[in-house]
Amino acid sequence: METQGSDIFIHDNQYRLIMVFYSPGRTTSYPEIPPSNGIRYHYLGGGDEVGNVGCVFEDKNGTRMLLDYGLAPTDPPKYPREAPDIKDAVITHSHIDHLGMAPWLCSNHRTRLHGTPLTSKISHMMWNDCYKVSRLEGYPLAWDKRDIDIATSSWHTHQFGEKWEKDSWKLKLTKAGHIPGAAMLNVETDTHKLLFTGDFDTRDSPLVSGAKPEKCDVLFVEGTYGGRDHPSKEETIQAFIDRILEVTQRGGTALIPAFANGRTQDIVMTLHKHLPELDVHVDGMGKSVARLQMEHPESLRDPQALEDAWKWCRRVSSKSDKKKALDADCIVSTSGMMDGGPSIWYLNRLRMDPRNAILLTGYQASGSGGRMLLDEGHVPIWDKRTPIDLEVSQFSFSTHAGHSDIVEFAEKCQAETVVIYHTDPNYARPPLVEELESKGHIVHTPINGESKILE
Numbered sequence: 001m002e003t004q005g006s007d008i009f010i011h012d013n014q015y016r017l018i019m020v021f022y023s024p025g026r027t028t029s030y031p032e033i034p035p036s037n038g039i040r041y042h043y044l045g046g047g048d049e050v051g052n053v054g055c056v057f058e059d060k061n062g063t064r065m066l067l068d069y070g071l072a073p074t075d076p077p078k079y080p081r082e083a084p085d086i087k088d089a090v091i092t093h094s095h096i097d098h099l100g101m102a103p104w105l106c107s108n109h110r111t112r113l114h115g116t117p118l119t120s121k122i123s124h125m126m127w128n129d130c131y132k133v134s135r136l137e138g139y140p141l142a143w144d145k146r147d148i149d150i151a152t153s154s155w156h157t158h159q160f161g162e163k164w165e166k167d168s169w170k171l172k173l174t175k176a177g178h179i180p181g182a183a184m185l186n187v188e189t190d191t192h193k194l195l196f197t198g199d200f201d202t203r204d205s206p207l208v209s210g211a212k213p214e215k216c217d218v219l220f221v222e223g224t225y226g227g228r229d230h231p232s233k234e235e236t237i238q239a240f241i242d243r244i245l246e247v248t249q250r251g252g253t254a255l256i257p258a259f260a261n262g263r264t265q266d267i268v269m270t271l272h273k274h275l276p277e278l279d280v281h282v283d284g285m286g287k288s289v290a291r292l293q294m295e296h297p298e299s300l301r302d303p304q305a306l307e308d309a310w311k312w313c314r315r316v317s318s319k320s321d322k323k324k325a326l327d328a329d330c331i332v333s334t335s336g337m338m339d340g341g342p343s344i345w346y347l348n349r350l351r352m353d354p355r356n357a358i359l360l361t362g363y364q365a366s367g368s369g370g371r372m373l374l375d376e377g378h379v380p381i382w383d384k385r386t387p388i389d390l391e392v393s394q395f396s397f398s399t400h401a402g403h404s405d406i407v408e409f410a411e412k413c414q415a416e417t418v419v420i421y422h423t424d425p426n427y428a429r430p431p432l433v434e435e436l437e438s439k440g441h442i443v444h445t446p447i448n449g450e451s452k453i454l455e
């Protein structure tokens with residue numbers, strides 16, 4: 001039995017009481033009356049934090065749209081504030097911090113989801129995975145499996161460059177870089193031209209080409225890397241290759257934890273290009289994501305390169321494949337932050353031989369297995385704190401624009417106003433504000449739950 005509508009959910013299989021976060025229509029803090037002029041924007045989440053994004057745009061006629069509705073899969077997870085009744089939402093891309101709460105939205109408000117065809121296809125897998133992890137780790141979700149089905153049938157897809165309308169607004173998705181299918185949203189209202197980047201990168205990656213600037217009045221830009229510039233890609237790749245060769249030449253296996261959606265494929269393509277002689281095995285959800293990416297060549301920079309890399313690597317699909325992978329040169333596998341998944345299964349067997357090594361390929365959130373490994377030298381394996389004596393190194397394969405990329409992008413968009421969100425408000429945002437203001441932009445620093453009017 002599962003009851004909903006009062007203040008608790010009761011899950012029959014776990015006999016646990018779980019707080020409901022929202023009572024639809026009753027707990028939203030979003031203003032009921034449209035702005036008297038211009039455009040109102042209001043961050044439900046992601047205004048002054050990384051991830052957890054939800055932002056409402058509304059004009060004086062009451063035309064409103066939600067941009068992204070995610071959650072932050074931290075421990076404990078974070079959720080954006082409750083969305084008001086809203087009929088249309090644009091989902092910029094298929095990372096959980098941008099679409100994790102969409103099942104709740106579609107189920108409670110019958111919201112239509114707009115996004116690219118690839119984002120819509122991958123979404124189902126991301127929601128299922130999020131549901132599975134929430135059960136395993138015992139954290140509450142405001143939606144259940146039936147809501148995934150409703151969300152899956154709520155998609156209205158749009159190709160890159162295709163124009164569509166919502167009342168008097170003209171809308172268009174353009175490429176954001178970052179991961180395949182990721183889009184920036186262009187909105188032309190009666191009064192303003194807005195550009196919302198979602199997560200974006202102006203640099204090419206193996207999978208996708210960099211985002212191109214678009215002329216706009218107001219740029220909503222993600223500021224994850226404010227105050228930091230990336231090292232050159234060539235240097236990072238060279239260091240990564242050198243490390244792998246060191247490990248394989250002494251007879252070891254390099255365990256490469258990688259996120260499923262984007263990073264796994266970028267890493268396999270990089271290995272195929274630079275180390276084709278190696279024996280590389282791939283495990284985890286990244287295999288299914290790659291299949292969907294290959295069905296959408298329009299979202300890829302070089303579809304043939306992904307196909308070739310995918311044929312070249314060995315995809316692990318059975319228990320005996322898993323055992324064979326233990327003798328490989330490299331294993332690329334989820335979870336990218338060493339929180340469960342096959343990467344923990346491999347680690348538990350590879351940890352006995354000091355010739356093996358771990359090469360982390362992304363950000364490791366506080367509380368994650370990867371973070372504990374870096375800071376304290378141990379990882380929870382099947383809930384048991386396990387010391388790991390292998391060499392560990394970390395490489396930045398980020399596909400977010402760096403500080404200088406963001407500043408250059410805003411300049412090329414000729415944006416009068418720049419709104420910086422999806423950012424750490426204490427460290428990352430202040431240096432961006434300072435530099436953007438010095439270049440003559442008006443800069444806004446949104447706070448979750450507060451409205452701002454663009455006159």
Ligand SMILES: [Zn+2]
Nearest residue numbers: 051095097199
């Ligand atoms: Zn994000």
Ligand SMILES: [Zn+2]
Nearest residue numbers: 093095178199
């Ligand atoms: Zn993302």
